[in-house]
Amino acid sequence: xxxxxxxxxxxxxxxxxxxxxxxxxxxxxxxxxxxxxxxxxxxxxxxxxxxxxxxxxxxxxxxxxxxxxxxxxxxxxxxxxxxxxxxxxxxxxxxxxxxxxxxxxxxxxxxxxxxxxxxxxxxxxxxxxxxxxxxxxxxxxxxxxxxxxxxxxxxxxxxxxxxxxxxxxxxxxxxxxxxxxxx
Amino acid sequence: xxxxxxxxxxxxxxxxxxxxxxxxxxxxxxxxxxxxxxxxxxxxxxxxxxxxxxxxxxxxxxxxxxxxxxxxxxxxxxxxxxxxxxxxxxxxxxxxxxxxxxxxxxxxxxxxxxxxxxxxxxxxxxxxxxxxxxxxxxxxxxxxxxxxxxxxxxxxxxxxxxxxxxxxxxxxxxxxxxxxxxx
DNA sequence: TGGGTCATGTAACCTGTTACATGATTAG
DNA sequence: CTAATCATGTAACAGGTTACATGACCCA
Numbered sequence: 001x002x003x004x005x006x007x008x009x010x011x012x013x014x015x016x017x018x019x020x021x022x023x024x025x026x027x028x029x030x031x032x033x034x035x036x037x038x039x040x041x042x043x044x045x046x047x048x049x050x051x052x053x054x055x056x057x058x059x060x061x062x063x064x065x066x067x068x069x070x071x072x073x074x075x076x077x078x079x080x081x082x083x084x085x086x087x088x089x090x091x092x093x094x095x096x097x098x099x100x101x102x103x104x105x106x107x108x109x110x111x112x113x114x115x116x117x118x119x120x121x122x123x124x125x126x127x128x129x130x131x132x133x134x135x136x137x138x139x140x141x142x143x144x145x146x147x148x149x150x151x152x153x154x155x156x157x158x159x160x161x162x163x164x165x166x167x168x169x170x171x172x173x174x175x176x177x178x179x180x181x182x183x
Numbered sequence: 184x185x186x187x188x189x190x191x192x193x194x195x196x197x198x199x200x201x202x203x204x205x206x207x208x209x210x211x212x213x214x215x216x217x218x219x220x221x222x223x224x225x226x227x228x229x230x231x232x233x234x235x236x237x238x239x240x241x242x243x244x245x246x247x248x249x250x251x252x253x254x255x256x257x258x259x260x261x262x263x264x265x266x267x268x269x270x271x272x273x274x275x276x277x278x279x280x281x282x283x284x285x286x287x288x289x290x291x292x293x294x295x296x297x298x299x300x301x302x303x304x305x306x307x308x309x310x311x312x313x314x315x316x317x318x319x320x321x322x323x324x325x326x327x328x329x330x331x332x333x334x335x336x337x338x339x340x341x342x343x344x345x346x347x348x349x350x351x352x353x354x355x356x357x358x359x360x361x362x363x364x365x366x
Numbered sequence: 367t368g369g370g371t372c373a374t375g376t377a378a379c380c381t382g383t384t385a386c387a388t389g390a391t392t393a394g
Numbered sequence: 395c396t397a398a399t400c401a402t403g404t405a406a407c408a409g410g411t412t413a414c415a416t417g418a419c420c421c422a
Contacts, residue, residue, distance in 0.1 A: 002280045003381085009287040019401050032282040034273070039382060041403060063390070064401045083284055083291050086302060090217070091281045092310040094347060097185045098274045099215040101266055103340050104192040106332040108266050113336075119269060127275040149289040152365060153296075156358045157282050164277060167350050175339045182335060186409080202373050219411060224375060226409095247373045247417080 003035050004043050008052060008079040011071040013145065018044050018067065027137050028154075031161045044069060052078055102175070110183045117172045117179075124169045131161045186218050187226050191235060191262040194254040196328065201227050201250065210320050211337075214344045227252060235261055285358070293366045300355045300362075307352045314344045 010016065010024050021044070022037045047053045052075035058066040071079075098120060105113045135158045142151040193199065193207050204227070205220050230236045235258035241249040254262075281303060288296045318341045325334040 001380085002283060006283050009283070009290075012287075012290070017401075018403090029283060029286065030276070032277050032279040032286075034276055034278065034382090036383060038384085038403075042381095045403095060401095064388090066401075079287070080290060083287060084295065086299065087280065089306060089310075091279055091303075092306055092348065092351070093213070093217055094215050094344075095217065095278065096215045096274055097270065099340050099343055100185060100189050100192070100212060102336050103212065103215075104195075104262070104266060105336045106330050107192075107195070107263060110332075112267065116269065120274075123272060123275055127272075147289050149293075149365075152361060153285050153288045156354075156361065157286050159357070160282055160354050161277075163350050163354060164347075165275065167346050168275070171339075171343050171346060174342070178335060178339065182332075184408085200373075201375085217410090221375075221412085222410060228375095243373095249373075 002033065003039065004047055004052070005079060005082045006033055006035075007040065007043060007047065008071060008075050008082075011053065011069055012076065012079055015068050015070045017069065021069070027134065028141075031131065031134060032157065047075070051075075110179045114176050114179055117176050121169050121172045124165050124172070128162070128165050131158065131165065134158065134161075185216065186222065187230055187235070188262060188265045189216055189218075190223065190226060190230065191254060191258050191265075194236065194252055195259065195262055198251050198253045200252065204252070210317065211324075214314065214317060215340065230258070234258075293362045297359050297362055300359050304352050304355045307348050307355070311345070311348050314341065314348065317341065317344075 006025065006029050007021060010021055010028075016024065018041050022040050025033075025035060025040065044053065048055055048069070051072055053069045054072055055070070056068050058068055060066060098116075101116070102113070135155075138154045138158065139151070142148075142154060145151075189208065189212050190204060193204055193211075199207065201224050205223050208216075208218060208223065227236065231238055231252070234255055236252045237255055238253070239251050241251055243249060284299070285296070318338075321337045321341065322334070325331075325337060328334075
């Protein structure tokens, strides 16, 4: 139940429609939390039912109406409770199909595995570019937010992303070297 | 759809019951893929229906019967197809509630955040111990498997685990330092 | 005598994914 | 003229989580 809290966190910065939230989410939290647009709409409906949010319909001419969501006091409380709570050991684990494939790779040739690893490195590198973009978006947006302490936290999560992707690349290179030595 | 393939991979080493698979899974793949016991049973039932597995009931006196699963030729094919396929960009991302909390931590005090980070470091350290245990289990088991190439791949995934946890610790320490400097 | 392990699951629920629908406006 | 963008979603399904059930054995 963290997507809801992520959305609360974003709405705490300011009112937004589902559409805007979807874009804000994908521009900021997407590296460490992924969500489908349809899922965001579903959660918003549920959150309004829970009274964490209220909404206001704003008619537009030509375009469909905007449904602007606003965090309620109850929602702000919930956000703070969540921020202060300590969960969870799950966070140490990683869900990584690629590692599972590597685990079983004795079933295929080393050459094939080396190819996959090289492919993987390329993907990591293009993700590093995407991270750099996310970072600059965040930095830019940070200028407009009053509480400058946000910047420190946003930068810290971005740093995690960079270090993580660099780790992946380094790990894949080391694995390739090992495979080349034994074959 | 990767839990099924993980189970196929394990059954490719030898026949096992659901119970044994659950333990084998948790002793080896658990770091990069997590699964509930009940989920494993559900997937096994589905996989037998798909003809990826066959099963044999072995009566025991006193204890409940053992239901021993065996990978079929169809299952072995499926495993190889999966191992040779290239998915997926999802693998670059991370799902980490903790990072989402850090992102929004300007809402709580720096002291509270520093506390959470210290707590987090402790968790990482105890997970490092668990990883060391997993690694030695795998190494031991590796002695009994014919194809020694398995060892290389298993070691590589374990290395990823160690590097990752060390990265988490290092990142948390750096973040604490930054927070201490500004407060 | 009470708790842990062996071994099998079921049921209900929550979360995430994929595919589709609508219909006007604007940019290339 | 075509594709993308704006803005809202629904439906069906797949995958993951939590809680519970059974019953005998073994160990302290």
